[in-house]
Amino acid sequence: MDVSKGITIVGGGLAGLTAAIHLSKIGLKVILIEKNEYPKHKVCGEYISNEIVPYLDWLSLDISELNPTQISKLEFSTADGKMIHCDLPLGGFGVSRYALDAFLYQKAVQNGCEIIQDNVDAIVFENDVFTVYTSNNRKFVSGIVIGAYGKRSNIDQKLKREFVGKKSDWLAVKAHYSVGFPDDLVGLHNFEGGYCGVSKVENNVVNICYLASYASFKKYKNIEDFQSQIVVKNPHLKEIFETSKMLFETPLTISQVSFDKKKLIESHILMIGDTAGLIHPLCGNGMAMAIHSAKILSELIEKRCNNEIKSREKLENSYLCEWNSNFKNRLRMGRFLAFILQKHKASVFLMKIMIKFPKLLPIIIKRTHGQLVTMND
Template identity: 50%
Template sequence: MKKSFNIAIIGAGLAGLTAAIHLRKSGFNVLLFEKEHYPKHKVCGEYLSNEILPFWNYLGVDPFQWGAVAIDHLALSAVNGNSLDIKLPLGGFGISRYQLDHHLLEYALSLGCTLIPQTVEDIYFAENTFSISTKHQQEFKAHLVIGAFGKRSNLDFKLDRNFTNSKNNWLAVKAHYAGEIRSDQVSLHNFKGGYCGISRVEDHKINVCYLTRTEAFKPFKNIETFQQQVLCENPNLNDFFAHAQPLFDQPISISQIAFKPKPSVEDHMLMCGDSARLIHPLCGNGMAMAVISAKLASECISGSARQDWSRTELEQRYDKLW
């Protein structure tokens, strides 16, 4: 197997896969590292803004071929159930990460990207080249590296990134349900200590994902009790959970979520997606930010190749665009 590449991308999520597709179509040889096996469910609101569609269509990506559901309304409710409905000027669509990441990976591989299905254990930069070591003790070389390894990774600690020592006091829970909701609407329902998003994804499934402060969750010990006693204080959430049928054996969750500033360049790596910035799901733009960050990184790399920028100039231009 080839061990030296133009570009290595660590993490095959939205940002990593979008960058891989863009860069491969621009003529670079691309190496992807991903520790998970796809398809796989991920904790995510699974709503994307339509702002990324022109770029994805340019790359040959059409999420509606994979079952995406058009969404153009927002429902927002307070803890007491008072709510309002807003027409979204730009709108968006719902699709599960189970479908989306799987199809993006298949597309990237069909273009000629190389996948290493292993955990990256270490990475270091010397003599203008990156050396990347995996859990299976393989080593690869790359001229450029994109870090797209998500909200929190072993590599964040290896790199001693600035947010790893701070208090991270948020957790998120996600599950799919069967039930009846407006297919053209994403709902955000507040509860004490957090908020819950509900929207339709492919195959008539409903994605439910909520974010809460860790201290609000701790007294309840388990997800079921917390949902019954805290989320269901909001009448809208109480009605939903009373009538919907869970499709997962158990919800999935992540903890130690940090909404802290992060550098967009770390030890000469261009950071993308949640590895570069993490915003509250309430904004509804986290997935689109991941895609746009991949676009910025890919365009900077292509520009650097055409105009022979120095590594420093490439990094500065990318950082400025963020």
């Protein structure tokens, strides 16, 4: 592995930009290839657990510049409106991807990262070196390639990743709204066939993002019909949508969202963020996990550069161990909770238990969140 050839990161979302900032901070040459311009809205819950704040501080990222909301409470309701509340064990903050990705992009550029706006057509690994080919007939040679291109991409198809061949039954919808909503609260509301997260981001804007099963959505002509017929059957969501004004011309959508297990390493490409594994939005922790995964891999790459890790094989094995240690159980819990809440009788039973034993909900939250992410140094 010729690390002197630098590192190419494919994808410039949360995980990719964070890895670029980290690796450039420790003096490595980084090229990041991203197909979109900044800033850009993305389908996302836009709540970040405070577990990654110490790491952001180490990266010299002062998120307070974006005026995020400080979130400390959770409300959760079933489809019929039964509600429970609790304090979030670590709390978090709300900030839009529109603002945050642009902020991280600027920091990466300041750190000396080369950021290329282009589409990646192919990634070839030969003789222990990667060559990345783009749509604009450019090629980049590097010792390490990091995959950070999101939930689903044509790259996944070319790599013949297993999850791509399986039909995914999930659709995600997101928009920003003007509506009265507490600054310190994140709402998670169940409806038939899905879940909806509600929380405030910067500038007094409320982000509403929901995940719906294709089976429940396909009966309706469009998003508006689905929301009016299904989503607002939850009385809490009904009140929110009836008193809100959408700030987007149309909602953003993503189809074929897959929560199946993904291989962490494909053809020696090291995956981070949603490219490596996606936690159910009902756990509210995807953004923090994406940032944390960038930290884990970046620290291991530094050890490889310092020859503490002696080979590519040991780097890959170390990353697999670290990922499983930090995320495997959390992802499993997310899949389990999603399965339970999709079953009406099971979700009602779970709600009754949590109402009777209110301390149970914070325990469940802890199972899908991590500890404070501190630096080794």
